[in-house]
Amino acid sequence: MQGFDLQAFLGFVSSPLMAKAAWVTIWVAVAAQTIGTVLGTGLGVALTSGRPWLTWPARTYLWVFKGTPLLAQILFFYSALPQLGLPLGLIATGLLGLGLNEAARMADIVRSGLMAVPDTQREAAASLGLRPSVAFRKVILPQAVRTILPPLGNNFAYMIKATSLLATISFAELLRMSQQLAQSTARPLEAYLGASVWYLVLISVWTVIQKYLERHFALKESMEASDDTGRAMRAPTGKVEARVEVPRSSAEVVIEATGVSKSFSGHMALHPTDLEVRRGEVVVVLGPSGSGKSTLLRTLNWIEAADDGDVWIEGKSLAWTEGRNGRRRRPEREIDRIRQRIGMVFQNFALFPTYTARQNVALGLMRLRGVKRAEALSRADDLLARVSLGDKTEAFPIELSGGQRQRVAIARAMSMEPVALLFDEPTSALDPETVGEVLTSMTDLAKAGATMVIVTHELGFAKKAADRIVFMEDGHKIMDLPVDRAFAPDAPPRFRAFLELVDAKPQSA
Incomplete structure (x- = not known):
């Protein structure tokens, strides 16, 4: 019985024949993926067009190519087409078999990406007078790409391995070459292991490229986000001395941010900033878009991890822990546990669309606190009644107005009995008629002694409910x-x- 021959294995790995076969594998995978992506994009657009004369042929194509094995399709093009008088070369057969099958997979991916773009984007493009074709190329497709890219990358990794099926038609890619070397040297173990190493190298290189592309597109998306996230590209300013007069209080410090800062692609969205919030305080953060x-608000619960600085929740560091080897970053699961102590209400509601109002509120109690379902739902009903939604417990988010959705979001944030609540522009997505509903609920919370940090443009609410006003500009805290x-007249x-x-614009009371 032959043992493993390391020298033979290394010889196969470094063989010029293997290297050439690896190159063939790469260019065939790239060509087939290109064919599949281009054709799949057309099919995906057809599937979402709403025109039966486009939709039904696309569905039929997917039914055929997703319903039959890839190997059977390759053999069909290799053997059956010549029988019909349509001979194809070896390369054409391989590319056609892999590319047409991939198109069916890509069609679903593209369709999902296009469907993920909100209809409001299409309406905005139409309001500018953009033709549908221009709106698709300039507005819709660039946004869909962010959804399409990760599964597309995974598909290409699959395509590299799928080229091995071409060995059945004697195509000289990696697997076929390893078969020939194994037969000619009688060393199948070393030959196939050598081919496996080459596949692993190719997949690993592509994985690195894919990660880079995903980070690149994710960064681009964050940089293009709404100005209200604090990510607008502004020229960095010099050191700013903030005017700070924090009232003396014996109340416990609930949140303490020290030197937190955040940059995006070299642009400082938040310069080193300190903020202290005591129990029962309502701190309103104002500032231009x-x-x-x-960004400051989102660092307070580490949803936006700061580049520097730290946040303390009831005296416990949110991001760091002391270990035997000194201070180290907390694992994400520990940050999640501490983060449960801070409730957050987003400007776009962020409700779970497949759950009713009471299920939205009860979910955290059941999944994170282990509360029994009946008790969790009962608590949810009480919280919804507290924000005047006792009659909407069984309504889904789509059945609620904007103001009602935001009040459900407030109830959900309160469900975990947090030590503080963070509000990120809670009324910016609401129509004027429903702004008052949300501000009333927030005012009631303030009167009840809730600790809150609120980013808002509502000056009337700030004057009525706030204990302190923080003013931000160009990533600096200018005033506290x-x-x-x-x-007062002597404010900065x-x-x-x-x-x-702001006073020139109408404000909600």
Whole structure:
């Protein structure tokens, strides 16, 4: 019995024949993936067109190519077509078999990506007068690409391995070459292991490329996000001395941010900033769009991990822990546990569309706190009644108005009995008639002694409910004053100039 021959194995791995076969594998995979992506994009567009004369042929194509094995398709093109008088060369057979099959897979991926783009994007493009074809190329497809790219990358990794099926028609790719070497040397173990190493190398290289592409597109998306996230590209300014007059209080510090900062692709969205929030305080953060206020808020529960600095929740570091080898970053699961102590309400509601209002509120209790279903639902009903939605417990988010959805979001944030609530522009996505509903619920929470940090443009609410006003500009904290001092005539000039601009617009009470 022959044992493993390391020298033979290394010889196969470094063989010029293997290297040439690996190159063949790569270019065949690239060519087939290109064919599949181009054709699949057309099929995906047809599937979402709403035109039966396009949709039904596309569905038929998917039914045929997804319903039959890839190997059978390759053999059909290799053997059956010549019988019909349509001979194909070896290369054409391989590319046709792999490419047409991949098109069916890509069609579903493209369709999902296109469906993920909100209809409001199409309406916005139409309002500008863009032709549908231009809107598709300039607005819809670029957004869909962010959804399409990860599964497309996975498909290409699959395509590299799928080329091995071409060995059945004697195509000289990696597997076929390893078969020939195994037969000629009588060393199948070493030959096939050598081919496996080459496949692993190819897949590993592509994995690195795919990760880079995904990060690139994710970064582009974050940089193009709404100015209100504090990510707008503004020229960095010099050091700014904030005017801070925090009232003396014996109340416990619930949230303490020290030196937190955040940059995106070299642009400072948030310069090193300190913020202290005591139990029962309502801190309202104001500032122009792109000032860094939302970025600051999102670092307080580490949804946006700061580049530097730390956040302490009831005296416990959110991001760091002390170990035997010194301070180290907390594992994400530990951050999740601490984060449960901070509730958050988003500007776009972020409700789970497949759950009713009471299920949205009860989910965290059941999944994270282990509360029995009946008790969790009962608590959810109580919280919904508290925000005047006792009659909407069984309604799904799509059945609710914007104001009602945001109040469900408030109830969900309260369900975990947090030590503080964070609000990120909670009324910015609402129509004027429903803004008051949400502000009333928030005012009630403030009167009940809830600890809150609120990013908003609602000056009327800020004057009525806030204990302190923080003003942000260009990623700096410019001011942190008690509410009466913030709206006094001697407030910082930059804040007074901001108020003059905002006061010109109607504000919700």
